Amino acid sequence: MAPHTSAATRRVDPDPVTREVVDLIGTVVARYHEEYELAAADHSLTGAQARVLALLAREPTPMRHVARQLKCEPSNVTGIVDRLESRGLAVRRPDPADRRVKLAAATDEGIDMARRLRAALDFAREPLAGLTPVERTMLRDLLQRMLGEEPTEES
Numbered sequence: 001m002a003p004h005t006s007a008a009t010r011r012v013d014p015d016p017v018t019r020e021v022v023d024l025i026g027t028v029v030a031r032y033h034e035e036y037e038l039a040a041a042d043h044s045l046t047g048a049q050a051r052v053l054a055l056l057a058r059e060p061t062p063m064r065h066v067a068r069q070l071k072c073e074p075s076n077v078t079g080i081v082d083r084l085e086s087r088g089l090a091v092r093r094p095d096p097a098d099r100r101v102k103l104a105a106a107t108d109e110g111i112d113m114a115r116r117l118r119a120a121l122d123f124a125r126e127p128l129a130g131l132t133p134v135e136r137t138m139l140r141d142l143l144q145r146m147l148g149e150e151p152t153e154e155s
Contacts, residue, residue, distance in 0.1 A: 031123050039120035043113060050117050052080045053106060056090055057114035060105035089113055
């Protein structure tokens, strides 16, 4: 009698190009994290603090949403926001739509710090500059598609 296997448990070995693409994505992610950690350290932040600050600089965000985006426990985010608050980079405030919810937000100083951190991340800037605008747009659109996001309108 043959062993029982379902479609969900059967794994098909990816084709060589898919394996290569996965490896290349892994290399890009590793380089990004390495540079992010270095840039954060240059500003006396941990990588996690820098990532939270970048999220908060976009818009005030409920702490639970920050935890979900970073795929960590809300208690971890609480500690990170505590440290950002102690440096004057973030604040907590009640959500005007639901006062039971706490929003974390970057201060003006935090927004400026997030901007400087982003400017320090240049590992991809030079390689991306070697692509044509059409190629960069295509790369962006393909990455959005891989992530299941809606395509960006401006092209």
